[in-house]
Amino acid sequence: MAMMKAVQVSKVGGADALRYTDVPRPDPGADQVLVHVRAIGVNYVDVYYREGTYPAALPLTLGQEGAGVIVEVGEGVSGFQVGDNVAWCMYLGAYAEYAVVPEAHLVHVPSNISWQQAAAVLLQGMTAHYLTADTFPLEKGDLALIHAGAGGVGLLLTQMAVQKGAHVITTVSTDEKAALSRSMGAQDVILYSHQDFEAEVKAITGGRGVDVVYDSVGRSTFEQSLRCLRPRGMMVLYGASSGAVPPVDPIHLSLMGSLFLTRPSLSHYTLTRPELHARSGEVFEGLARGTLLLHMQHTYPLSQAAKAHEELQARRTSGKIILLP
Numbered sequence: 001m002a003m004m005k006a007v008q009v010s011k012v013g014g015a016d017a018l019r020y021t022d023v024p025r026p027d028p029g030a031d032q033v034l035v036h037v038r039a040i041g042v043n044y045v046d047v048y049y050r051e052g053t054y055p056a057a058l059p060l061t062l063g064q065e066g067a068g069v070i071v072e073v074g075e076g077v078s079g080f081q082v083g084d085n086v087a088w089c090m091y092l093g094a095y096a097e098y099a100v101v102p103e104a105h106l107v108h109v110p111s112n113i114s115w116q117q118a119a120a121v122l123l124q125g126m127t128a129h130y131l132t133a134d135t136f137p138l139e140k141g142d143l144a145l146i147h148a149g150a151g152g153v154g155l156l157l158t159q160m161a162v163q164k165g166a167h168v169i170t171t172v173s174t175d176e177k178a179a180l181s182r183s184m185g186a187q188d189v190i191l192y193s194h195q196d197f198e199a200e201v202k203a204i205t206g207g208r209g210v211d212v213v214y215d216s217v218g219r220s221t222f223e224q225s226l227r228c229l230r231p232r233g234m235m236v237l238y239g240a241s242s243g244a245v246p247p248v249d250p251i252h253l254s255l256m257g258s259l260f261l262t263r264p265s266l267s268h269y270t271l272t273r274p275e276l277h278a279r280s281g282e283v284f285e286g287l288a289r290g291t292l293l294l295h296m297q298h299t300y301p302l303s304q305a306a307k308a309h310e311e312l313q314a315r316r317t318s319g320k321i322i323l324l325p
Contacts, residue, residue, distance in 0.1 A: 121284070
C-alpha cells in the first residue's frame with residue numbers, strides 16, 4: 001500500500017491537535033481525480049473544522065483549497081486528464097501530498113499562474129468576487145467598511161471594491177497592516193487596536209454611515225458594525241474569526257434603520273459549473289493582468305501546519321498563508 005504524508009485531526013482542539021503523519025495514499029473513485037498536491041491554501045474555515053465548530057467525521061485530513069497536477073483519473077471524468085494543472089476549493093483533504101478531488105470542484109490553472117498563486121487566490125479571490133459583485137453589488141461612490149483589511153480576503157476585497165469605484169474604509173490591528181491596506185487602495189484605515197472603529201466611521205462619513213459592512217470577524221465587531229450602517233444598509237457577515245454571533249432579533253434590524261443582514265457562503269455562489277468557471281476565470285484573469293495583486297509572505301512546510309494555524313489565529317499574519325508538501 002502506497003503511503004503519503006498528511007496533516008490530520010483525530011481529536012478536535014487547538015493547533016496542537018494537528019498531527020503530521022503517514023496515511024494511505026487514496027485512490028480516485030468515479031468522477032474523481034488524484035492530484036499530486038504542490039501548494040495548499042490555509043483558510044480560517046480550517047480552524048473551524050479543527051476546533052469542531054464545523055463537525056466532521058474523525059480522523060480528518062484538513063484543508064479545503066489546493067493546487068497541483070493530476071496523476072490519476074477515475075471512471076467518468078471527462079473534462080480533465082493526467083498532467084493537467086488544476087486547483088480546487090471547498091472540498092476537504094488538501095493538507096496532504098496527494099488528494100482525491102471530485103471533478104465538479106476542479107478548475108484548470110492557466111499556464112501563466114503558478115501553483116502557489118492558484119492555491120492562494122482561488123477560495124479567497126472568489127469570495128471577494130461574489131461579495132462585491134453579487135451579495136452587495138458595489139457601485140461608484142458606495143461607502144464600504146471592510147474588517148480585517150490586511151487579511152487574505154480583506155486585501156482582495158479592497159482591490160475589487162476600489163476598482164468598482166467604492167470608497168473603502170478598512171480596520172486593521174497594526175501600523176504595518178495599515179500601510180499594506182492603503183497600498184491596496186483603502187482610502188481610510190482604522191487601527192481598531194487603538195481607535196473606536198464605530199466613532200471613526202461616523203466621523204469619516206459625516207454621520208451618514210456606510211452602505212455595506214463586510215465582516216469576517218463576527219462576535220467582537222458585529223453590534224458596532226450594525227451601528228456603522230446607513231438606513232437600509234447591508235451587513236454582510238461572511239466569517240467569525242472572533243467567535244459566533246449571538247442570535248439576532250429581526251426587530252433589532254428594523255429599529256437600527258431597516259437594515260439588511262446576510263450570511264453568505266461561497267458554495268451558494270458557485271452552484272453550477274458555468275458559475276464556478278466564470279468566477280474563477282475572472283479571478284485568474286485579474287491576477288494574470290496584474291489588476292489583482294496577491295500578498296503571499298507566509299509560507300510554511302506542510303509539517304508546520306500547526307505553526308501556521310497559531311500565527312493565523314494570533315493575527316500575526318497578513319495576506320495569504322500557504323503550505324508546501
